[in-house]
Amino acid sequence: MTSALFPHDFLIGGALSAAQAEGAWEADGKSLTVADCAPLTKPAPGEPTRTVRFDREFLDHAKTADPHDFPKRRGIDFYHRFEADLDLLAELGSTTFRFSFSWARVMPNGDGKINQEAFVYYDRLIDAIITRGMAPVMTISHFDFPMVLIEKYGGWANRRLIDLYVTYATSLLERYGDRVKHWVPFNEINMSVKAPEKTLGLLRTGDAAFEQTMFRALHHQFVASAKVIEWSKQQQLDVRFGSMVAYFTTYAASSKPEDVLAAMQEDRLRNLLYLDVLNLGSYPFYATQYFSQNSIDLEATEEDLRLIASHPCDFVGMSYYNSAIAAANTEGLEITSANVHSVIKNPHLPANDWGWQIDPVGLRITLNDLQRLFNQPIFILENGCGFNEEPDEAGAINDTYRTTFIGDHLRAVLQALDDGVNVIGYTAWSPIDSISSSTSEMTKRYGFIWVDQDDHGNGTLERRKKLSFDWFRDVIKSRGASL
Ligand code: BG6
Numbered sequence: 001m002t003s004a005l006f007p008h009d010f011l012i013g014g015a016l017s018a019a020q021a022e023g024a025w026e027a028d029g030k031s032l033t034v035a036d037c038a039p040l041t042k043p044a045p046g047e048p049t050r051t052v053r054f055d056r057e058f059l060d061h062a063k064t065a066d067p068h069d070f071p072k073r074r075g076i077d078f079y080h081r082f083e084a085d086l087d088l089l090a091e092l093g094s095t096t097f098r099f100s101f102s103w104a105r106v107m108p109n110g111d112g113k114i115n116q117e118a119f120v121y122y123d124r125l126i127d128a129i130i131t132r133g134m135a136p137v138m139t140i141s142h143f144d145f146p147m148v149l150i151e152k153y154g155g156w157a158n159r160r161l162i163d164l165y166v167t168y169a170t171s172l173l174e175r176y177g178d179r180v181k182h183w184v185p186f187n188e189i190n191m192s193v194k195a196p197e198k199t200l201g202l203l204r205t206g207d208a209a210f211e212q213t214m215f216r217a218l219h220h221q222f223v224a225s226a227k228v229i230e231w232s233k234q235q236q237l238d239v240r241f242g243s244m245v246a247y248f249t250t251y252a253a254s255s256k257p258e259d260v261l262a263a264m265q266e267d268r269l270r271n272l273l274y275l276d277v278l279n280l281g282s283y284p285f286y287a288t289q290y291f292s293q294n295s296i297d298l299e300a301t302e303e304d305l306r307l308i309a310s311h312p313c314d315f316v317g318m319s320y321y322n323s324a325i326a327a328a329n330t331e332g333l334e335i336t337s338a339n340v341h342s343v344i345k346n347p348h349l350p351a352n353d354w355g356w357q358i359d360p361v362g363l364r365i366t367l368n369d370l371q372r373l374f375n376q377p378i379f380i381l382e383n384g385c386g387f388n389e390e391p392d393e394a395g396a397i398n399d400t401y402r403t404t405f406i407g408d409h410l411r412a413v414l415q416a417l418d419d420g421v422n423v424i425g426y427t428a429w430s431p432i433d434s435i436s437s438s439t440s441e442m443t444k445r446y447g448f449i450w451v452d453q454d455d456h457g458n459g460t461l462e463r464r465k466k467l468s469f470d471w472f473r474d475v476i477k478s479r480g481a482s483l
Contacts, residue, residue, distance in 0.1 A: 004418040005479040011135060011424060012476055013094030014431025014448075015382050016078065017187070018102040019144035021434045023075030025067070028117035031108035033144040034197050035072045037062035040440045040455055043354065054197035055204045059150070068457065071440040076432065076451045077461055082125055088449055088463060089431055090132035093476040097134045098381060098427045099125070100142035100187065103149075103168055110148040112167045119175060126176055136180045137381070137427065139244070140169045140228075142187035143437060145201035155201025156217035165224045170231050177237040182425075184317055184381065185225040188246040190274045192218050194340035198437075212296045219298045222277050222308055229311035242317030242379055243278035247271055247370075248338055249320075249362040251346070253327035263326040270324075270341070272373070279316055279374045281309040315424065316374050319382030320409070323349070323362035339438065352385050354444065360408035367416035367423060377424040383409050384429035386436065386444035397450050397466040406472065407483055414480050428472070432463065448472050 006012060019035035026032075037059065039052060052058055067073050078085060089097055105118040129136045145155065153160055169185065189199065192214060196202040200217040207213070229241050250267040252259040268286050276284040282305070283291075291298065324343035327333060334345040337355035349357040363383070370378055385405045391397050406428060413423055433447040442455050448469040453459035474482045 011096035013096040015098035015427035017142040021078035024079035025073035029115040030105040032147040035144040098137040100139035104146035137182040139184040143198040226307040226311040240314040244317035249323040258328035266326040281312040315377040323359040360412040364412040371421040382429040384446040
């Protein structure tokens with residue numbers, strides 16, 4: 001147990017993304033994104049998360065298929081309803097709200113020309129967040145890579161993306177850098193390995209050198225992040241930049257030294273590499289060794305490495321949903337889903353209907369590890385659990401499973417604070433039900449606020465408070481004392 005409270009300046013609230021919430025996929029000049037082309041892939045109970053093979057053939061199909069088949073195109077209509085939605089988040093007492101800009105809304109042609117209508121919308125949105133007493137935390141790119149940049153340049157594999165992204169990102173910083181203090185250049189940058197279309201705009205080609213292409217593309221993102229930070233320093237903006245990895249805490253399957261070694265190796269390539277580069281400013285020895293052993297040439301220039309070393313991020317950003325285990329010999333071991341990964345099932349942990357294992361203690365362990373390794377402030381930018389739920393006959397949603405999940409994880413955060421970890425914020429994913437990133441389901445719900453919509457877009461879109469709404473409001477108000 002702990003008697004710690006969240007500090008007075010702790011940033012607490014919720015996180016959503018443009019692609020999963022806004023809808024309005026072709027309104028006011030916005031162009032198509034990879035998220036707009038992700039169909040519903042509802043897994044059967046017990047089945048691992050299915051993904052679409054995002055190749056040229058699929059892309060051509062998605063461009064002309066019935067728009068109704070792609071749930072993120074409708075989102076939860078946040079684009080038109082954000083004022084009322086933010087009223088609810090303010091009623092929770094949230095001190096922050098994390099959201100993302102849509103690159104395809106701001107620069108629909110991908111050529112650096114700004115769509116002023118997007119700025120009209122984001123001006124209103126950011127002002128609405130601030131006037132309701134919340135500090136905006138803005139992600140510059142969150143899994144909605146513009147299709148036009150795939151068509152014209154082949155995604156982040158092309159070095160030209162660095163400058164295109166810098167133009168896009170600095171246009172946002174120029175306009176909002178006086179009001180938005182916390183910026184996240186790339187959401188869950190470590191998802192690139194498993195979902196390269198989402199983060200890197202790379203089509204699956206079946207090419208043997210795909211891994212090299214993927215790491216080159218990632219390298220371009222590291223350089224772009226550094227360039228944006230450099231620009232902000234030159235402009236003397238009072239802003240902070242965060243890395244952002246989906247942290248899959250990795251335990252050894254047993255105390256066998258070979259399993260411990262396997263866990264160490266997986267932790268490095270799955271999680272740490274990205275923070276080592278973004279927060280410490282260079283490729284770690286194990287990464288350079290991995291590249292040379294696998295004939296991966298990043299084509300990194302001296303100037304790239306200088307930029308990365310000179311402009312690291314100011315805080316460690318992470319999402320935390322589940323942990324994983326690793327073994328030297330995985331034969332015969334049961335597998336389950338951990339977001340985009342398939343991992344070995346941990347017999348000590350429960351899981352939700354999608355197989356994502358629930359592990360609040362892992363969050364405390366992770367926060368302690370990250371503090372020791374990076375010694376920077378840590379921001380938990382996402383944490384939550386998807387549940388399939390329906391209102392009861394009286395119309396209430398008594399989501400005690402959610403208060404248990406979030407409560408256990410918040411207690412772990414308080415314990416980590418008590419351990420001396422410098423956690424500066426926590427934004428729950430997602431305070432309002434939104435479209436699932438991995439499966440495009442509406443019925444994989446995370447919110448304290450229900451949205452009346454099914455997987456196929458039927459429903460009134462009415463918002464309704466769940467039981468967890470009042471519970472979370474009390475947690476925020478009491479700075480965690482009510483937990
Ligand atoms: C993270 C993403 O990977 O997990 C979010 O940053 C996403 O965009 C969240 O929604 C939960 O995943 P899912 O697939 O259940 O929506």
